[in-house]
Amino acid sequence: MILESKIRTIKWEDNVSKVIDQTLLPYEYKYIEIKSIENMYESIKNMIVRGAPAIGIAGAHGVVLGAYECEKEYGNDIIQFKDNLIKKSIWLKTSRPTAVNLMWAIDKQIEIIKKFEGCNIQRLIEELEMNVKSLEEDDIKINKKIGENGAKLVGKSWGILTHCNAGALATVGYGTALGVIRSAYANDKTIKVYANETRPRQQGARLTTWELIEDGIDVTLLTDAMCSYFMKSGYIDMVVVGADRIALNGDTANKIGTYTLAICAKYHNIPFYIAAPKSTIDVKIKNGNEIPIEIRDENEVFKINGKLICREGTKTINPSFDVTPNELISGIILEDGIISGDYEKEIKKLFNM
Numbered sequence: 001m002i003l004e005s006k007i008r009t010i011k012w013e014d015n016v017s018k019v020i021d022q023t024l025l026p027y028e029y030k031y032i033e034i035k036s037i038e039n040m041y042e043s044i045k046n047m048i049v050r051g052a053p054a055i056g057i058a059g060a061h062g063v064v065l066g067a068y069e070c071e072k073e074y075g076n077d078i079i080q081f082k083d084n085l086i087k088k089s090i091w092l093k094t095s096r097p098t099a100v101n102l103m104w105a106i107d108k109q110i111e112i113i114k115k116f117e118g119c120n121i122q123r124l125i126e127e128l129e130m131n132v133k134s135l136e137e138d139d140i141k142i143n144k145k146i147g148e149n150g151a152k153l154v155g156k157s158w159g160i161l162t163h164c165n166a167g168a169l170a171t172v173g174y175g176t177a178l179g180v181i182r183s184a185y186a187n188d189k190t191i192k193v194y195a196n197e198t199r200p201r202q203q204g205a206r207l208t209t210w211e212l213i214e215d216g217i218d219v220t221l222l223t224d225a226m227c228s229y230f231m232k233s234g235y236i237d238m239v240v241v242g243a244d245r246i247a248l249n250g251d252t253a254n255k256i257g258t259y260t261l262a263i264c265a266k267y268h269n270i271p272f273y274i275a276a277p278k279s280t281i282d283v284k285i286k287n288g289n290e291i292p293i294e295i296r297d298e299n300e301v302f303k304i305n306g307k308l309i310c311r312e313g314t315k316t317i318n319p320s321f322d323v324t325p326n327e328l329i330s331g332i333i334l335e336d337g338i339i340s341g342d343y344e345k346e347i348k349k350l351f352n353m
């Protein structure tokens with residue numbers, strides 16, 4: 001069974017990208033319009049749009065916006081048009097480094113540009129616009145499949161812990177980890193969700209609780225350090241989180257703090273699942289050590305709501321993601337099913353390698 005989400009995080013409409021400005025939530029629910037590839041770069045970097053699948057779609061939108069700009073500049077010269085659009089698209093891929101969905105979706109657009117034959121720029125732009133629509137639709141369909149697959153793992157009245165936001169707000173509109181929770185809730189209204197706050201950007205507090213309350217799903221907010229207390233006290237039957245990049249051997253990068261959760265879950269014998277689309281798997285990367293980890297501005301740690309929370313001159317480092325080793329992962333829930341055990345073997349099978 002499916003519980004539709006009311007949230008549509010990103011949509012292509014009237015030749016612009018419309019996104020929910022996630023920096024304003026939970027105080028304000030507002031769409032903004034992104035009208036240039038430069039503006040899209042900044043929106044991804046500054047996390048107006050965030051979450052691996054959502055920034056993938058944003059990247060694909062950005063390429064179309066770049067195409068409009070190149071059309072103005074290079075008019076009828078298809079070679080110049082293609083060269084410059086590819087350059088802009090490659091640049092857009094650098095807006096954030098960890099979530100591979102961004103590179104994956106932009107590469108899909110680049111493939112279309114490279115393969116296009118003929119000199120009708122308008123026709124090429126139409127192909128890019130059509131691809132945006134199909135990526136958006138696929139994202140929702142894929143998430144629903146992930147949800148259905150994952151829901152089969154959930155027992156009656158279970159407590160499910162999640163981290164960061166891997167919901168409708170991190171995708172086009174259903175969610176990966178929260179997709180599993182949505183589908184499980186549709187089958188059993190007595191499940192309880194525990195959402196980690198997710199310092200420093202507080203996606204759990206600001207986004208996950210907002211989104212689940214919006215859909216009427218029972219949610220309790222925890223600070224990140226509470227996880228072992230709640231596991232030991234019997235509140236948690238399962239952990240399910242999203243992913244930003246999965247290496248060939250199943251090692252998984254996700255929001256900072258995920259690794260700690262996986263260790264705590266192992267200690268307490270609680271199953272720990274990753275929910276993600278296949279596009280999050282980077283088969284070019286052998287293991288987690290090769291995944292680039294984004295280091296963000298120190299002020300995200302030093303300040304809450306713009307106010308310093310420590311003494312001036314304090315030091316910090318702000319890695320935005322960590323990598324959970326495959327041996328701590330009970331299974332990876334994908335649109336094609338759930339893989340576990342020898343991840344490398346399973347992933348190679350999935351990709352016909």
Ligand code: MRU
Binds near residue numbers: 053171254
């Ligand atoms: O820095 P963010 O908010 O983009 O990080 C998002 C996460 O880590 C999510 O858990 C991940 O992208 C999975 S999204 C379905």
